[in-house]
Amino acid sequence: MAHSFGVVEDKLREAEFFLDRLRTSDPLSFDAQCYFSAFVSAARSVTLALQRSLSGVDGFDSWYGIARDQLKTDPLAAFFVEVRNDVVHTGTNPLNRVTLEHLREHLSGQLHQQKRSHVLILPDPDGADSTVLVDAVRVSALYFTSLVSVIFDCYQRFKRVVDPRWHYTEENFDGIGKALEDAVAELGFPPAWAACSPARTDAWRVLRSQQPQCQINDLFQKYLGRQITDPDNQEP
Numbered sequence: 001m002a003h004s005f006g007v008v009e010d011k012l013r014e015a016e017f018f019l020d021r022l023r024t025s026d027p028l029s030f031d032a033q034c035y036f037s038a039f040v041s042a043a044r045s046v047t048l049a050l051q052r053s054l055s056g057v058d059g060f061d062s063w064y065g066i067a068r069d070q071l072k073t074d075p076l077a078a079f080f081v082e083v084r085n086d087v088v089h090t091g092t093n094p095l096n097r098v099t100l101e102h103l104r105e106h107l108s109g110q111l112h113q114q115k116r117s118h119v120l121i122l123p124d125p126d127g128a129d130s131t132v133l134v135d136a137v138r139v140s141a142l143y144f145t146s147l148v149s150v151i152f153d154c155y156q157r158f159k160r161v162v163d164p165r166w167h168y169t170e171e172n173f174d175g176i177g178k179a180l181e182d183a184v185a186e187l188g189f190p191p192a193w194a195a196c197s198p199a200r201t202d203a204w205r206v207l208r209s210q211q212p213q214c215q216i217n218d219l220f221q222k223y224l225g226r227q228i229t230d231p232d233n234q235e236p
Contacts, residue, residue: 004053005162009216011049012151015042016219019144023137027096027118036095036118037087039140044084046147047071050154057161067150075125076143094120095136148223155214155228164211169231170204183207205232 018039025032047068054060071077086092096119110117118136159166166172168183180203181191187207194203214220214228221227 006215007049008046008053008151011042011046012148012216012219015039015046015144015147018042019137019140022118022140025118032118033093033095036136036140037093040080040084040087043144043147044081046151050151054154054158054161057158060158063154063157067153071146071150074146075123076139077146079122080140080143097121098133099131101131145223148219151216152220152224152226152228155216155220159228163214163228165208165213166231168204168207168211170201180204208232 018035022032022035022039025035051064054064083094086094098119099121120134120136120139121131122134122139124130124132155162160169160172160175161167170180173179173183179194181194183204184194184207185191187210208231213230217227
């Protein structure tokens with residue numbers, strides 16, 4: 001079981017933490033620059049942590065290859081990877097830096113809004129040589145949602161590896177050629193204790209009751225409207 005998957009969960013929460021701070025920060029503040037820089041760095045680390053966490057897991061490389069190709073075709077994902085590289089390697093931060101081309105649009109938008117917003121300038125997906133002025137928090141949230149979707153799909157596909165409650169199911173151990181005694185030993189108890197256990201189904205349920213449920217179901221629900229089901233309760 002990949003105990004290090006908690007690093008992925010932590011990085012996802014870290015990215016949301018800084019996104020929330022960016023959302024409530026003043027566009028003219030130094031804090032906003034810091035929050036945006038921290039957000040793009042944490043967000044980029046999510047997939048890096050994912051690759052390291054599940055390295056060597058059967059089927060992960062082929063699954064991740066597809067997920068990576070999908071991210072590459074997402075203009076926002078490509079933009080944020082480039083921003084992260086600039087932030088880390090050159091110190092350049094594009095938040096609220098408006099070019100002369102978009103200055104009139106920016107000033108007009110700020111004047112007509114009740115609250116000033118953060119902005120970014122992105123390549124125009126409909127024109128190779130043009131750019132568009134966008135709400136930085138909105139596009140950051142869209143990018144973050146795409147990352148949450150990747151992690152959700154990964155969790156669904158490899159839940160018997162990353163989720164201890166799905167790991168300790170009779171079906172999973174049957175599939176890897178192991179038995180209840182092996183599960184008991186894996187948890188640090190004498191294998192002989194399995195012989196003293198209640199009925200097989202109840203024994204597996206007892207083992208699972210000692211394990212935490214999906215630690216990021218709240219993020220899945222908030223951004224995707226979905227959840228990882230529990231083996232003892234198939235309704236999310």
